[in-house]
Amino acid sequence: MMYDVVIIGGGPSGLMAANVLENNHINYILLEKNDQLAKKLLLTGGKRCNVTNNLSIHDFIESLNMKHRRFLYHALQRFGPEDIIQFFKERGLGLLLEQDLKYFPETQKSQSVLDALLRDIKKEHLHYNEAVRKLNDDGTHFTVSTDQGIYQAKHVIVATGSKAYPTTGSNGDGIKFAEALGLKTIPFTPAETHVYSEHVKKELLDLQGTTLSHAVLYIQGRKQAYPGGVLFTHFGLSGPSVLHASEVIAEEIVHGPVTVHFNITDFPQNRVIERFEDAVQKNLPILSFLEDMMTKRLAKKILDLLGFVNKKINEYSKKDHQRLLDIILKFQVKIDRVEVIEKAFVNAGGLSVEELDPQSMMVKSMSGLYFVGETTDLQGPIGGFNLTIAFSTGHLAGQSIVKRIINK
Ligand SMILES: Cc1cc2nc3c(=O)[nH]c(=O)nc-3n(C[C@H](O)[C@H](O)[C@H](O)COP(=O)(O)OP(=O)(O)OC[C@H]3O[C@@H](n4cnc5c(N)ncnc54)[C@H](O)[C@@H]3O)c2cc1C
Numbered sequence: 062m063m064y065d066v067v068i069i070g071g072g073p074s075g076l077m078a079a080n081v082l083e084n085n086h087i088n089y090i091l092l093e094k095n096d097q098l099a100k101k102l103l104l105t106g107g108k109r110c111n112v113t114n115n116l117s118i119h120d121f122i123e124s125l126n127m128k129h130r131r132f133l134y135h136a137l138q139r140f141g142p143e144d145i146i147q148f149f150k151e152r153g154l155g156l157l158l159e160q161d162l163k164y165f166p167e168t169q170k171s172q173s174v175l176d177a178l179l180r181d182i183k184k185e186h187l188h189y190n191e192a193v194r195k196l197n198d199d200g201t202h203f204t205v206s207t208d209q210g211i212y213q214a215k216h217v218i219v220a221t222g223s224k225a226y227p228t229t230g231s232n233g234d235g236i237k238f239a240e241a242l243g244l245k246t247i248p249f250t251p252a253e254t255h256v257y258s259e260h261v262k263k264e265l266l267d268l269q270g271t272t273l274s275h276a277v278l279y280i281q282g283r284k285q286a287y288p289g290g291v292l293f294t295h296f297g298l299s300g301p302s303v304l305h306a307s308e309v310i311a312e313e314i315v316h317g318p319v320t321v322h323f324n325i326t327d328f329p330q331n332r333v334i335e336r337f338e339d340a341v342q343k344n345l346p347i348l349s350f351l352e353d354m355m356t357k358r359l360a361k362k363i364l365d366l367l368g369f370v371n372k373k374i375n376e377y378s379k380k381d382h383q384r385l386l387d388i389i390l391k392f393q394v395k396i397d398r399v400e401v402i403e404k405a406f407v408n409a410g411g412l413s414v415e416e417l418d419p420q421s422m423m424v425k426s427m428s429g430l431y432f433v434g435e436t437t438d439l440q441g442p443i444g445g446f447n448l449t450i451a452f453s454t455g456h457l458a459g460q461s462i463v464k465r466i467i468n469k
Pocket of ligand 1: 070072093194223406434435445447
């Protein structure tokens with residue numbers, strides 16, 4: 062039997078494409094290798110699922126690390142965060158805003174996001190335990206082979222994800238299909254991951270557990286700021302700023318260790334300087350100045366690192382004052398490695414966007430073949446960006462196929 066569409070992969074991107082096809086009565090099937098759909102989606106946001114965020118399309122795109130971030134304009138304009146919120150609302154699932162950025166389901170359960178995605182999809186369109194092994198372009202149509210059967214289709218959507226968290230089913234198969242078809246791929250690299258540091262392990266281990274929730278992280282030699290907060294762990298650094306920056310750290314670390322820096326207090330720079338000037342005027346003991354802005358443990362550590370003792374602040378020289386301010390405002394940590402691809406929340410890399418038409422997600426050189434979601438070289442930081450990209454690109458591919466079929 063010839064299908065209009067075969068979708069490979071039942072994660073968020075494949076299921077969103079399926080919704081579009083279903084609502085337009087297209088003859089399609091979705092092949093999922095697991096005995097259940099969207100295993101990764103169920104893990105997202107600590108099983109609460111950060112579905113999307115409240116950014117404008119412009120701000121969404123400008124928050125991405127990727128150089129080719131503007132590729133996503135069309136997909137997001139057609140189906141962006143507001144459309145995603147509306148999609149779930151129409152399926153009886155309200156989303157609630159948290160931290161003035163992230164949307165979570167009102168149920169606080171990722172399962173309800175999956176339930177909403179499945180509400181309109183007919184069971185007979187879903188094939189479980191069907192890992193696709195081969196994808197051939199036969200000129201007039203595509204042949205999709207699994208251990209259980211061979212399917213022919215006029216259109217194929219590859220929605221197999223990356224290599225992150227392979228136990229969920231995403232193990233890079235889509236990239237193998239792309240390479241076998243002669244398409245350009247970018248090797249997967251870890252994104253959204255914590256980082257390892259011998260510096261922390263050897264010299265800063267006593268800071269383990271310290272959270273700097275207002276820290277803004279910078280990578281030495283780069284201008285971009287990564288707000289969100291930093292956490293000292295027993296192996297290095299974690300926290301939202303680190304997860305966000307990790308994609309760029311992974312890029313740089315191939316040339317050697319990477320130094321990052323951040324403000325070690327929860328106060329902005331101008332307030333730290335104000336307090337410092339006040340401390341100098343009153344000639345406060347140096348520890349009182351520090352403990353006013355941070356935990357006792359951290360204040361003591363700063364003194365140790367500087368080789369200072371708790372004397373009055375003016376007993377130290379101007380040069381020492383500068384060292385003090387530098388360590389507070391630009392606390393440096395040397396990073397040696399990032400997490401491996403499999404343990405990162407998200408992977409950068411995948412099918413090169415050079416191969417894709419941004420207006421449709423179709424491979425420019427292979428009419429009828431689409432790649433969507435994390436299997437493409439499109440990814441973002443934490444904050445609902447990756448699910449938005451999966452939903453948005455899956456939706457665009459579905460719409461583009463519907464248009465092609467209707468216009469025929
Ligand atoms: C722990 C964790 C937490 C996360 N939290 C968030 C969050 O809160 N918000 C956010 O925006 N993002 C989050 N992400 C990222 C987000 O989950 C992914 O970016 C998103 O799931 C990608 O969707 P996808 O459809 O492209 O691929 P996937 O979700 O990886 O789905 C791919 C599907 O394809 C199937 N498949 C693979 N190969 C084959 C094959 N050969 N044949 C048939 N089927 C196949 C897989 O089994 C899988 O079901 C998180 C990721 C992780 C790991």
